[in-house]
Amino acid sequence: MSAVTPVLPQEIILAEPRGFCAGVDRAIEIVDRALQKFGRPIYVRHEIVHNTYVVNDLKERGAIFIEELDDVPPGATLVFSAHGVSQAIQKEAERRGFRIFDATCPLVTKVHVEVAKLHKEGYEFIMIGHKGHPEVEGTMGQLDSGIHLVEGVEDVARVQPSQTELLAVVTQTTLSVDDAAEIAAAVKARFPNVREPKQQDICYATQNRQDAVKVMSGQVDIVIVVGSPTSSNSNRLREVAKKLGTESYMVDSAEELQAEWFEGRQRVGLTAGASAPEILVKAVIDRIKALGAVSVRKMDGIEETVKFPLPKGLRMDV
Template identity: 85%
Template sequence: MGQPPKAMQEVLLAEPRGFCAGVDRAIEIVERALAKFGAPIYVRHEIVHNTYVVNDLKAKGAIFIEELDDVPPGATLVFSAHGVSQAVQREAQARGFTIFDATCPLVTKVHVEVAKLAKEGYEFIMIGHKGHPEVEGTMGQLDHGIHLVEDVADVARVQPAQTEKLAVVTQTTLSVDDAAEITAAVRARFPRIREPKQQDICYATQNRQDAVKLLSSQVDLVIVVGSPTSSNSNRLRELAARLGTTAYMVDAADELRPEWFTGIARVGLTAGASAPEVLVQAVIARIKALGAVSVRSMDGIEETVKFPLPKGLKTSAA
């Protein structure tokens, strides 16, 4: 007779997981703007790529728009955590909106680097995903001179106007391993290329990917909590799958399917940097209802990064 299927015993939680400092700050900016100025507050693009967060802020009075034409005169406008182009910034200022910039400071760091090196005559190769708002924002820091590459094959096709002054920048939420591979191809083709002092991929993306590498080898199945639009959440699921562990990404607990857990003894659980812990807890409750006996957190890096709020939204000292 065949062996009976394994009973589900344990949920293993990745550490760290979920919100990063940039996401915390972006959500707080919208909430404080609502408290200070009242609804509605207009937000250009989803403040962070998470359905639950966006719907929660909509219920509180945030209106999410893609085009500045949809913002009435005199309104308060927040730029999303992904950053915006210079053209969007100029247009918003020209229209006289009260603007709060929720761009993640680690994305702003890339924008500052691009502006500084462009003044020195540099062209850029940007590693990132075409159409992602962060990529559009970074490429929109200059009118021309930034060449996007999405994979190693793209590197061979890039035709910069010159190679004497060439620098590489990276979307902050990429797969660390993919970015390293593409960077190596860039370096091989353009040996004199200038690289950032610190890699552009953010600490939170790196930490969550490192945690999934540790997690994957210890479990039979990985569940990633994150929305389909979230770049860093998608990378977590891809990474677990690449390491040979079956992996699914869910936006909420009701997307979990009982058949995924048949014959699974241990489930690994993580969340992208824009996914709130309330969703993780709901997923844990659902997995327990499907038969898991215990929940355990892995050891992992404790993140202590905190980014300051923009002037005008800080609370005054009591």
């Protein structure tokens, strides 16, 4: 008897959009420009974005990533990561006299501004998000108290605000759109008068990438997400595909791909989280081609044209 020839991948379908969003582009460019203008080292509080390749590349060029302000020498240039920081860290960094550039994504800043504005009006907040994520810590750190974190529907029943007349809900920007909607519905059911954001807090890029995976999942046998384990939005992409019944894996680099994943699977869907650069996607395509894929097809999808301005002091026209 002759051995059965395994079915190998034939086609790679690329999600559109995928990869870098405007907030990530801006954050990386802020560190780039700061290195060009002020020289190395530039200190960055927390990983500028959650991607191993990006962080290692910037390290090689002179960025030093820290968590504690005590690790930043006097007079140094400090960049806040795209995830945002608490008021306490902002004020302490200013007190220490660092040259500060804030790379917080403007869509996260929008949430911070909303929290500050409504707090002045007497509101308490329910925040939908993941405990320990730097964006959540930054948003909750906009106030000394009065923000209650819920990670799932079951947490909503345990929330005990001091009053329910002035209550607003805010959301981490990189959550699963469907999960956040389910939790928000539970909040609304318990607190019917809760104030919801005028526009949902989940960012356009997170929404677009999840929508693309939903469309793609029905057309492929397996989904590969390029993203680092710490990346919230990348993890959500893998979960979206899995919930739709499509086998899915997340890889930090092409080296993590395993040949057995592709046995018997002819169509491979490929996407990347908002913090994953296209160079990693290209390396993954090359690796899957080496396993047998012969064609690459890009899906139709939304073309993103959003661009956020750089801070003063780093713009070329200033």
